[in-house]
Amino acid sequence: MTVTFDGRVARSGWTLQVDGLDIDEGVTAVIGANGTGKTTLGRAVAGLDRLASGRLEIAGAVADDPAAGVFVPAHRRRVAMVFQDLRLFGHLRVIDNVAFGLRRAGADRAGARHQAGVLLERVGVDSAAWPRRPAALSGGQRQRVAIARALAPEPEVLIVDEPLASVDSSGRAQLRSLLGDSPAGHVILITHDPVDVATLAERVVVLDGGAVASRGSAAEVTASPGCEWAATFLGANVVPGRAHGTSVTTEGGLVLDVAEEAAGPVYVTFPAHAVTLHRDRPAGSARNAWQAELRRVDIDGERARVHLGGPVAVKADVTRRSADELNLQPGLTIWASFKATEVTIVT
Amino acid sequence: MSSPTRVRADPGTEPRPASRLPVPLTWVGFLALGLLLLPIVGLLQRAPWSALPSILGESEVLEALRVSLIVSLAATAACIVLGLPLAFVLARRRLRFPRIIRAVVMLPMVLPPVVAGTALLFALGRRGLVGQWLDSWFGVSLPFTTAGSVVAAAFVALPFFVVTVEAALRQAGDELDEAAATLGAGAWATLAHVTLPTIRPALAAGTALAWARALGEFGATLTFAGNFPGRTRTLPLETYLALERNPEAAVAISLVLMAVALAVLVTLRDRWMPR
Numbered sequence: 001m002t003v004t005f006d007g008r009v010a011r012s013g014w015t016l017q018v019d020g021l022d023i024d025e026g027v028t029a030v031i032g033a034n035g036t037g038k039t040t041l042g043r044a045v046a047g048l049d050r051l052a053s054g055r056l057e058i059a060g061a062v063a064d065d066p067a068a069g070v071f072v073p074a075h076r077r078r079v080a081m082v083f084q085d086l087r088l089f090g091h092l093r094v095i096d097n098v099a100f101g102l103r104r105a106g107a108d109r110a111g112a113r114h115q116a117g118v119l120l121e122r123v124g125v126d127s128a129a130w131p132r133r134p135a136a137l138s139g140g141q142r143q144r145v146a147i148a149r150a151l152a153p154e155p156e157v158l159i160v161d162e163p164l165a166s167v168d169s170s171g172r173a174q175l176r177s178l179l180g181d182s183p184a185g186h187v188i189l190i191t192h193d194p195v196d197v198a199t200l201a202e203r204v205v206v207l208d209g210g211a212v213a214s215r216g217s218a219a220e221v222t223a224s225p226g227c228e229w230a231a232t233f234l235g236a237n238v239v240p241g242r243a244h245g246t247s248v249t250t251e252g253g254l255v256l257d258v259a260e261e262a263a264g265p266v267y268v269t270f271p272a273h274a275v276t277l278h279r280d281r282p283a284g285s286a287r288n289a290w291q292a293e294l295r296r297v298d299i300d301g302e303r304a305r306v307h308l309g310g311p312v313a314v315k316a317d318v319t320r321r322s323a324d325e326l327n328l329q330p331g332l333t334i335w336a337s338f339k340a341t342e343v344t345i346v347t
Numbered sequence: 348m349s350s351p352t353r354v355r356a357d358p359g360t361e362p363r364p365a366s367r368l369p370v371p372l373t374w375v376g377f378l379a380l381g382l383l384l385l386p387i388v389g390l391l392q393r394a395p396w397s398a399l400p401s402i403l404g405e406s407e408v409l410e411a412l413r414v415s416l417i418v419s420l421a422a423t424a425a426c427i428v429l430g431l432p433l434a435f436v437l438a439r440r441r442l443r444f445p446r447i448i449r450a451v452v453m454l455p456m457v458l459p460p461v462v463a464g465t466a467l468l469f470a471l472g473r474r475g476l477v478g479q480w481l482d483s484w485f486g487v488s489l490p491f492t493t494a495g496s497v498v499a500a501a502f503v504a505l506p507f508f509v510v511t512v513e514a515a516l517r518q519a520g521d522e523l524d525e526a527a528a529t530l531g532a533g534a535w536a537t538l539a540h541v542t543l544p545t546i547r548p549a550l551a552a553g554t555a556l557a558w559a560r561a562l563g564e565f566g567a568t569l570t571f572a573g574n575f576p577g578r579t580r581t582l583p584l585e586t587y588l589a590l591e592r593n594p595e596a597a598v599a600i601s602l603v604l605m606a607v608a609l610a611v612l613v614t615l616r617d618r619w620m621p622r
Contacts, residue, residue: 048525074528075536087526091544100540101530153531 001025001185003157007054007064009037009044015052016040016210027179027187029201029218033229036207038190039084042159045188046081047074059156059185075104080155084162084190086146088134094145095120095130101153119148124174147175157186172347173265176200194236195267195346206230222315223298235272235305237314240265243345252311257287260345267346272305274342275316277326278335289337297328304328308336387605394602395595402599410577411585411600415562418493418581422500422561423554429501430508430553437509438516456506463502464570471498471571495572496579500561507560508553515549516542552615559611563604 003023009016016037030038043049044056047063050071056064058079063072080101089097098116103109120130123144125137134142150158160179176199179187189196197204197218204221206214213226218234225231241248243262249255256268276282282289292310304323306316316336318326326334366373395402402408433452442448455463471478471489481487489495523545527537543550565583572579574588582600589596 046529048528073533074525075531075533079529081526081529083522083526085522087522089523089526089541089545091547100527100532103540104531104536149530 001059001156002057003045003059003186003188004055004057005041005045007044007051007056009040009049010052011040011049014210016044016207018054018212021205021212021215023186023188023205024203025185026202027189027200028203028205029189029191029197030205030207031191031197031230031233032207032213032227036229037210038207039161041207042081042161042188042190045157046079046159047072047077048081078153078156079159080150080153080157081159082143082146082150082161086134086142088142088146088149090133090135092133093131094125094134094137097134097145098148098152100149105153116148116152119152120145123148123178144175147178157188159188159190161190162192193346194233194269195238197234198238198267204234231300232271235315235317237268237270237272237275238346239268239312239314241268242266246340248345250312254290254311256343257340258343258345259340260343262345262347264347268343269346270338270343272315272317274338275314276337277306277316277318277322277328278337279326281335282337288340289335291333292336294328294330294332294334296330297323299323308334390598390601390605393598395599398595399599399602402596403603405596407576408582408585408596408600411580411582414493414496414577414579415581415583418496418500418568418579419558419561419564421497422504422564423558425497425501426505426508426557426561427554430505430557431512433505434509434512434516438513439521452509453506455503456510458503460503460564460566460568461570464499464567464572467499467502467567467571471495490571491573491575491579493572493578496568496581499567499571500564503564503567504557504560508557511549511553511556512546515546519545555611555615559608562607 002025005018005021005023007018014037018041030041032038040049044051044064045058051064051066053066055062055067058077061072062068062070063077064070089100092100095113095116098119099107099109099112102112102115107115117127117130121127125141125144125148129137129141134145137145147160150160158179176196179189179200187200189200191197201218203216204214204218205212206221206226208227208229214221214224214230216224221230222234225234239248239250239256241250241256243258243264243266245263246259246261247255247257248262248266248268250268258268278289290311292308292312292314294306295309296307298305298307299320302320304318304320306318306323306328308314308316314336328334436442437449437452468475468490470476471481473479473482473488473490478489481489487494489498519542523541524537527541532540562581563583564581565587568579568581569584574580574584580588582604586597586600586604589600
């Protein structure tokens with residue numbers, strides 16, 4: 001099953017032009033700066049925005065083709081959406097918000113509520129909250145309800161717009177795993193979070209200026225991001241580890257010093273340009289320095305992106321000149337380091 | 348003038364902010380409030396309290412009450428049936444001349460009711476634009492009938508319902524409708540299960556305002572529907588007539604109508620006018 005997007009969406013002032021984008025099953029991350037058309041792409045797939053021209057196919061069936069006069073309205077597409085602003089129904093109880101899609105599909109009230117309860121348990125919303133109105137819940141709880149509501153009608157495509165923005169840190173890992181093995185065949189993940197891309201996405205689509213700038217696996221897109229914004233975004237290093245106070249032990253056994261205190265499983269994230277490379281052990285602070293094997297160097301204009309193996313897989317951006325000075329070659333063993341203050345801890 | 352020594356500490360409360368209103372403005376403000384209160388006081392002061400039950404039990408009054416209830420409730424029903432679609436069209440459709448259309452919708456709010464009645468007469472009267480066809484095709488003649496009173500009352504009350512509901516629809520936006528669509532709800536299901544429940548307070552407010560306006564309608568009714576006891580003579584018309592022959596009865600009916608109007612506004616509290 002595939003979602004094939006080949007067309008143009010016109011909004012006031014600008015257009016989204018996507019030529020022959022196939023979105024296969026699994027999790028596809030859509031990234032790009034603000035105003036590049038990420039949400040518009042999702043809305044067009046959901047049937048909330050119409051194509052101005054071109055063709056949209058969902059699982060082999062034409063969903064939108066203005067030239068042929070075909071438009072399948074949103075409620076007849078099996079595409080659900082978790083909106084950035086959630087859009088829970090304020091007049092309905094939490095349980096009935098989740099049961100809404102099931103009721104519209106013809107389930108009776110008791111059956112729909114039962115199924116909604118199962119889903120709410122899976123996303124981690126306590127049954128005490130079920131009879132309450134969404135407004136009485138915390139932001140993180142509401143986000144979980146929105147995800148459960150979208151999953152309830154068993155959509156073929158689940159579009160999630162900035163999924164974890166308002167979830168409290170304790171719930172992120174749980175929701176990530178939930179989205180990771182979502183029952184929906186396709187998950188289109190519109191995100192600003194490098195951790196989402198690193199942990200969830202099987203494929204990445206980069207949008208820039210209303211067009212696809214790059215597409216492919218995370219590795220392919222990282223090697224060829226197609227625009228400055230994505231280069232910076234994908235240059236973010238995401239290192240999983242376990243925090244205890246202000247140090248984090250990575251899976252490879254390396255202990256990193258960080259500026260924030262945390263506990264339990266975390267992701268240590270830092271931009272590629274924050275990593276410095278040295279032939280010899282860096283003098284001064286010996287913290288956050290380790291020896292790594294140089295795997296590959298990608299030259300892009302004046303910038304060289306260095307991929308390191310060893311205890312942690314890390315990307316480092318250096319100028320082309322210093323890459324030459326350091327005589328960086330694959331297979332070389334080199335010292336890498338970064339400052340604790342450059343790090344963000346994501347739980 | 349308050350001197351600093353008279354400022355007392357009041358532990359546990361916020362300091363009272365100093366007023367920045369010019370003092371004469373406050374005076375005039377309260378004077379205006381008095382002007383609004385005065386008629387109520389005048390009415391209460393002249394109220395024949397002990398005779399109230401017997402006056403309100405008179406057959407003319409009861410008959411006018413019956414006509415008023417029938418006319419105002421029927422007009423309110425018409426406002427809901429016609430006004431709800433109109434509010435949706437105004438709030439959700441892109442219209443060609445929005446300002447002019449909006450002005451037309453709100454016109455009965457500011458039009459002198461007697462003008463509204465005259466206009467209705469020339470539109471729906473026996474020789475009127477549409478009225479002549481109603482008469483010759485269906486044998487229906489609206490002027491000087493209870494149905495005519497309903498039309499007149501609905502005409503002046505409709506904008507109150509439409510404006511209230513339209514404002515609520517605009518405020519609600521179509522975000523929730525979109526969410527419902529992605530969950531498999533078609534247009535009618537979205538309307539029934541999402542849109543209308545979301546604007547329920549405005550529906551109640553608009554209904555109450557329209558009913559109150561219809562109940563108090565006088566000028567358009569008199570002009571278009573006349574003043575026939577048992578058919579078109581509503582409580583306001585009865586009040587006007589009673590002023591000549593039996594002022595105490597006029598006061599009594601006025602008290603009832605004022606109590607109803609106040610009750611509607613107090614129940615609606617701050618919802619009584621759209622933002």
